[in-house]
Amino acid sequence: xxxxxxxxxxxxxxxxxxxxxxxxxxxxxxxxxxxxxxTALSNLDPSGGGYVDIYWRVSINGSTYLVYNNPxxxxxxxxGGCNQCVKVQSIYVLGSNTLVATSEFCKExxxxxxxxxxxxxxxxxxxNYGGLSQSGRMRWAxxxxxxxxx
Numbered sequence: 655x656x657x658x659x660x661x662x663x664x665x666x667x668x669x670x671x672x673x674x675x676x677x678x679x680x681x682x683x684x685x686x687x688x689x690x691x692x693t694a695l696s697n698l699d700p701s702g703g704g705y706v707d708i709y710w711r712v713s714i715n716g717s718t719y720l721v722y723n724n725p726x727x728x729x730x731x732x733x734g735g736c737n738q739c740v741k742v743q744s745i746y747v748l749g750s751n752t753l754v755a756t757s758e759f760c761k762e763x764x765x766x767x768x769x770x771x772x773x774x775x776x777x778x779x780x781x782n783y784g785g786l787s788q789s790g791r792m793r794w795a796x797x798x799x800x801x802x803x804x
Contacts (some may be wrong), residue, residue, distance in 0.1 A: 741760055
């Protein structure tokens, strides 16, 4: 029984697109791409029927996930206003489950996450003394302390 990997000129996933939806303080991104038709897949194997299955490797900022059956992937984006970048690679299973062919990764697609609400809500704790200088503020504080207002 042969096992191994063939990785020359296999079709790269195409039309990678993203749609986002916001729920509470979380943004979800759903990535989708085109799946090859069964006819196109059978034409990839000229020996006649060695193709068994196809799945995809999704890479998000260095972490990888496997996607089976349906070429869509939903991911919860982290906070911080940074970009989450995704790229997809096709994995074709040939003949038996031990022989696979892999494509190159498609062009990377980036989606911006929500900004961190804590960082956006920094409030100024500066007290307005009505334009008084440092010494004027000290005199005002002494008058408040002693109860002498004129």
